[in-house]
Amino acid sequence: MRNVLEYLEHSAEKYPDKTAVEDMANKCSYKELLQNAKRIGSSLAAIETPGRPVIVFMDKSIEALTAFLGIVYAGCFYILLNPEQPPLRIQQILGVAKANYIITPGETANTLRDIEFTGKLLPYNDIINHEITEEKLQLIRALSQDIDPLYCNFTSGSTGIPKGVLVSHRSVIDFMEYFPSLFHITEADIIGNQAPFDFDVSVKDIYSTLKTGATMVIIPKKFFSIPMQLLDYLCEHNVTTLIWAVSALCMITQLKGLTYKVPQAVNKILFSGEAMPIKHLNIWKRYLPDAAYVNLYGPTEITCNCTYYPINRDFEPDEALPIGKAFPNEKVFLLDEENHQITEEGTTGELCVSGTALALGYYNNPEQTGKAFVQNPLNSRYLEPIYRTGDLAFYNRDGDLCFAGRKDFQIKHMGHRIELEEIELIINSYPGLERACCLFDTVKNRIIACYVGAMEGKQLQSRMQESLPAYMIPTAFYSLTELPITANGKIDRKKLLEVYGGNNHERR
Template sequence: MTTVIDALRAAALVHGDRTAFVGRDAIAYGDFYRRVRHWAQRFARAGLARGERVAIWAPKSDLFVTAIYATMESGAAYVPLDGAQPAERGRKIVASAEPAILVTDRERFDALAGDLPASLRLVLLLDGEGGDWPVLMAGVETDVVAPLHETAARAASLPEPARVGPDDIAAILFTSGSTGMPKGVQISYKNLNRFIGWAVEEFELTANDVLVNHAGFHFDLSTFDLFAAATVGAAVWIVRENEQRDIYALVNGLSQHRATTLYCVPSLLTMLASSGALTPAISARLERVLFAGEPFPIKHLRTLAKQLPPTCALYNLYGPTETNVCTFHKVRPSDLEQERPIPIGLPLPEQIAMVIDGEGRPVEKDGEIGELIVAGDCVTAGYFNRIDPANHDNHRTGRHATGDLVTRENGLLYYCGRKDRMLKVNGNRVELGEIEAALSRHPAILEAAAIGVVTETGQTLAAFYSVRPGAAPPGAIEIKRHCGAWLPRYMIPHLARHLDALPKNANGKIDYLALRQVAEHAIAGPGLHRTAPAMAS
């Protein structure tokens, strides 16, 4: 079996002089793979074994990608963390991942406050001076990237590249958890091979392409950017965190790097199209624009389509992290004439998409709504060190219940919403329970509830809370500050409101329907405190 790490090895041989990364991260495939080998050598000296984990918590850069590939070269699984997330959440993920190696920088290392998992044997630091890092705990080494990067090891001392099988875990991507604890989705090489192999063929990628890596490496969208590019020897532009929300930095990069392929969430494409900056000169070389993670409001999709070359293909890609991409739809002119969101389409080849009703029976008639169940090689191996009661039996049989409600029309699947309390905000998965758990940590808050309200521009997160007797209700700025210490930026509520008591239904549980009505009324007029909106990171 040829895997995504084999693709990098082949690229170093066949496309060694071609550019792997453009811009400030510019490096050729041959030089990049040599760097990967040297990092893998250092990992081997720390005793990294096949199947262990390397946690990577750092800003986006070519060094982050080096750590990803060095982990794969060693037969281990990489665990990428959002570089911009709060320290408390980062500590939870590092502890849950039980890594043998941690790759990070001084700022994030300090944020761990010495709270390191017992599994750790090496901390590799992306900045700092050699020699000024104390021994952290018995058996844990420290090293810095500078000498590791600059010192070329002898070829004879480099370890043999690890050979992995289809069921070996390549990555663990942590997503929002309903209990307030992020959960790690295990991505196997089989999962990646299914998606990447299809994508390279469907999009007709070649070594002449330049792919834009906008998504964070903790986001499953990034697997396409990295691994599809290496498969064909194409180049990648890594969009840094400070450029992700800067429209003019994005359009300048598209032009400067002559990008051919852009894959990101609809909210970013909406901003891009609405800015007026996506001129014919900027978009001229784009051959394909792919989007995923949330529904694309049709009027904004029309605006985008008008600003792209007639030859540029538009694709809607669908799938939760547990399946990566499992269905797709190439946008047709007729789709843009409708007033509803475009379909999520058909399953990838050899994958199965089933629609079932509340009793588990197949939904066969067009127009009837049911839950989407996916089966095939795209389905991941469940969660790391965690059994999900809702999907345990499914995962054992290679299936995943998405929780998404869909309907079929003329053979195509259409997304209709969610059956639980998980939603997507700018393509990021958000469990409302995790927001509620963060709000409840505020010393003044007695009860908290969070809901999502669909508006013309996407999901709006609204929070409601009551306070303990005698406590002063926190205002919008305080709510934002508090949530920012526990949640990534995209999970901070846009709207917040203090209530004397949260409404309850006949069973004594929080009445979310009543809160939704309050939120919808307030969005249309004054009433809720607003916090700053958040873009995907």
């Protein structure tokens, strides 16, 4: 197998009239999805060269997914541009991608008129009606390779310019050969899509669906701030599988949504993106005790996830969930600062990954690619690229990896090296708090705690003295009604630091 379209073609043959994907406005069967993707592919194949990027400027929807697959039929790779992104970021992504074509619904074309783009806009409703040129599509497939790029997701870059993580068919196929079977995702499942389509969590939703013949229900973004509507939607659609960001799950428990309604059909909850606070996990487990829970870990650069930890015991509120062991066909290991491998229990090192799952690098960015994707320093005998994640981890007594923070979240304060996540773990265990995160204010040389909950700052400070040394206790506490969330569903630490770091806010 060398092309992800084989998943679609197999499922369309086996389940032609079954609903493949559903959103608020429409449903689409596997047969319709296949035919419409071929129409778009035929339209693109007449004007674009295989291997080139094609941008989809849409909200997540059936149309966006159909456009993705059509782009792949043309031998190209897709980039989702979210219309809600600021014009500057859109312009930056266009500058990196240098695409010739943007697929867009007519109503968003006006947004792009304010953006400098020298290529051509392709209205979705025009290209969806193109005649299928089967011979041309077959020729493109015959000349394809599994190392051809499939998609490019843009992440924040340290230089201020977004980096495009380019992922091949081979990497997604390698991951998908194991992911659905490990977690028992089958044609009987209804997958509730939470993640935006420009975030790699959605890759697990999309390709698990296409591979198994399941159904994917696209959940509107607006529901993730209205738990009652969200839970109604999950129940109405009999969703069985949640592959969600931690913050999305915590939003429901934080707002006590499960006291309103329990989505009884849900039997698999797989989460990633941030550390899951145990008290929020325990609420889910109390309401859905028979569901399978899995902690997933992995950066975008290694195709979704590289480790997993099935949760098969109870955890105390002040415990951290392990990130577990490597997925099959991936090597995950730790290096110390001198590039020696760490194998003993309890010693922290940088988490590194090698294997087929590695991305092709950063698109049009050889300098950043060369910094992050490097030769394995443990291997001088043959080429073995690895990705250095910048994440810190250690092995516990069971041999499971445990996340220990970011290298760039490790701070030096009062002469001590401190992991901010270690402080967060303690704060998030307190019954009076819903969610908290810690920041380091380099201007005032202080640790800041931002939190949602009923406790006062002085109460928190006093409580933390029971378990943390003085140099790890925040000196500024900000009680908020909610923590800001990024488009990818993570706590927006940058925004919090902009508001509360290096300013004259009074401590609460």
